[in-house]
Amino acid sequence: MICACDGDYPAGLRELENAPAALYVAGGLERFLDLISRDAVAVVGARRASEYGLQVARSLARGITRAGLTVASGMATGIDSAGHVGALETGDATVAVLPAGADHPYPPGKRALYRRITARGAAVSELPPSTPARRWMFPARNRIIAALSAAVIVVEAGERSGALVTAKCARELGRAVGAVPGRVTSPLAAGPNHLIAQGALLVRGAQDVLELLFGDGAGAAVSDDREALSPEDQRLVQAIGEGLDTIGALVRAGLAPDEALASLSALELTGYVRRATGGRYELLP
Numbered sequence: 001m002i003c004a005c006d007g008d009y010p011a012g013l014r015e016l017e018n019a020p021a022a023l024y025v026a027g028g029l030e031r032f033l034d035l036i037s038r039d040a041v042a043v044v045g046a047r048r049a050s051e052y053g054l055q056v057a058r059s060l061a062r063g064i065t066r067a068g069l070t071v072a073s074g075m076a077t078g079i080d081s082a083g084h085v086g087a088l089e090t091g092d093a094t095v096a097v098l099p100a101g102a103d104h105p106y107p108p109g110k111r112a113l114y115r116r117i118t119a120r121g122a123a124v125s126e127l128p129p130s131t132p133a134r135r136w137m138f139p140a141r142n143r144i145i146a147a148l149s150a151a152v153i154v155v156e157a158g159e160r161s162g163a164l165v166t167a168k169c170a171r172e173l174g175r176a177v178g179a180v181p182g183r184v185t186s187p188l189a190a191g192p193n194h195l196i197a198q199g200a201l202l203v204r205g206a207q208d209v210l211e212l213l214f215g216d217g218a219g220a221a222v223s224d225d226r227e228a229l230s231p232e233d234q235r236l237v238q239a240i241g242e243g244l245d246t247i248g249a250l251v252r253a254g255l256a257p258d259e260a261l262a263s264l265s266a267l268e269l270t271g272y273v274r275r276a277t278g279g280r281y282e283l284l285p
Helices: 029-037 051-066 079-089 108-120 139-146 162-172 187-197 206-214 233-242 247-251 257-267
Strands: 021-025 039-042 070-073 094-097 121-123 150-152 174-178 271-276 281-283
Touching: 021 174, 029 094, 029 121, 039 051, 039 079, 039 139, 039 162, 051 070, 051 079, 051 206, 070 079, 070 139, 079 094, 079 108, 094 139, 108 121, 139 162, 150 162, 150 206, 162 174, 162 187, 174 187, 174 206, 187 271, 233 247, 233 257, 233 281, 247 257, 257 271
Parallel strands: 039 070, 039 150, 070 094, 094 121, 150 174
Antiparallel strands: 021 121, 271 281
8 A cells, every 4th residue: 555645645536625545556566666667558448448448458558568658557358458468568567547446456347457567567546455446436537547548548538438537537637549440330439539629649559659659860760660561561451451362352452362361370370460350351450
C-alpha cells in the first residue's frame, strides 16, 4: 500500500479532486512506481470488441511499450486485455487498474493474464484487498487510469462505453486523448469517431501516439517485428487492402490461383493476413 501522504505517491493522482487516500499494489510497489514514472499511455475500449479492434490494440500496445512507455488499462475483457497482452508480448511490463481489490483478478476469467501482469508489472486498486466488485467501482476505476496516464487512446467503443468515461476524465485533467477511427456503420466505431469529431487525435499506430505526446519529429516507433515483405507480397497486401480480398478477386485481377494460395498461406504464417468469414482475407495491423 502507498498512502497519499507518502512523497512517492503518484503525482498524477494528486490532480484528482477525489484522489484515492491510498493505493493498493499487487506485483511490487517499487516496480509500479518505476513504471508510472515513465509516460504511461492508457489503451482502452469495448469489452465486446471485434477481432480487428483486438489486433489493433495489441499492435498499438507493442509499439508504445517498445518506445519505452508504459501501457496502462483496466484488464477488462476485450480491448483492455488486448492492450495488456500486446505490452507483455514485448517482454516488458504493464499496469492494470482494477475495479475491486488488487489481490484478486477481475474479471475472474482473466486469472492467467493477471498472473502475467503481476509477475512483470503491477495490478493496482484504491480499494482494500478482497473487496468485491460493485457497479459504482468501474467509473471510479476509470478516473484512476486517466490520472496515471499521459494519454488515453480509445480503440473501439460504443456510445455508452466506459472507455468514453476514461477519455472524459483525461480531458478534464488536461491529458492527451486519441482514438482509432472505424467504419461509420459500426456501433463499435461510434465512440472513437465521436471523440475524433470533438478534436481527439486520429491514431493510426504507435507513431501517432509518440507525436501526440512529444510533438512532430518524435523518435520512430517500432511496432512491427514481422519479416519484411517481398515486392510481390507487398503488391498482394496492397490488393487485399483495396478490396481484392478473396481468391476469386485476386485471380480476376491477374494472379494465378496456385500462386495466390501459396502467397496467402505465407502471409498468414508471417502474421500479415488472417482468414475471415466468407472466404475473405483481412489485413492484420
